Amino acid sequence: MADKLKQKINDLLSExxxxxxxxxxxxxxxxxxxxxxxxxxxxxxxxxxxxxxGWWDVEKLDEFFNRVLKAKLDKKVRTFSFLLQTLKAxxxxxxxxxxxxxxxxxxxxxxxxxxxxxxxxxxxxxCGY
Numbered sequence: 001m002a003d004k005l006k007q008k009i010n011d012l013l014s015e016x017x018x019x020x021x022x023x024x025x026x027x028x029x030x031x032x033x034x035x036x037x038x039x040x041x042x043x044x045x046x047x048x049x050x051x052x053x054g055w056w057d058v059e060k061l062d063e064f065f066n067r068v069l070k071a072k073l074d075k076k077v078r079t080f081s082f083l084l085q086t087l088k089a090x091x092x093x094x095x096x097x098x099x100x101x102x103x104x105x106x107x108x109x110x111x112x113x114x115x116x117x118x119x120x121x122x123x124x125x126x127c128g129y
Contacts, residue, residue, distance in 0.1 A: 005036035016071035018064060025060035026067055032056070043077045 010020055019027040030036075032055035038046040050056060058064045068074070115123050 002033060002036065005040055006033075009036045009039060012073050012076060013068075015076075016067040016073055018067055026058060026063040028056050028058045028064065030056045040077065044074050 006020070013020065013028070017026075021027070021029055032050070032053075035050050035055040038050050038055070040046075042049065112123065115125075119125055
């Protein structure tokens with residue numbers, strides 16, 4: 001399974017002329033084999049998180065992303081969780097007009113008790129000094 005994940009990432013990166021553990025400045029060096037599954041399961045977020053965690057590195061990060069974005073690889077990695085979130089947002093849109101008053105009431109018609117706790121005795125609030 002790990003070899004299939006690695007091959008999938010390799011195929012995608014080859015579209016951007018990027019090699020895994022290659023010698024060019026824009027080729028990535030993978031330090032953790034879990035990188036492949038993380039990118040395929042989380043997409044762009046997984047790529048960024050795995051970089052921050054030190055799972056991969058590249059000499060010229062700007063050139064790597066230039067090639068990846070030109071090849072539109074971010075559009076080619078659609079994860080299941082991304083598709084599920086999109087479907088949920090479409091079907092269960094909480095920001096539709098019919099819910100506006102319900103949301104407003106929930107967030108704003110809560111009485112003064114909270115404000116008495118967090119503001120001064122006159123309930124004064126300001127964002128400037």
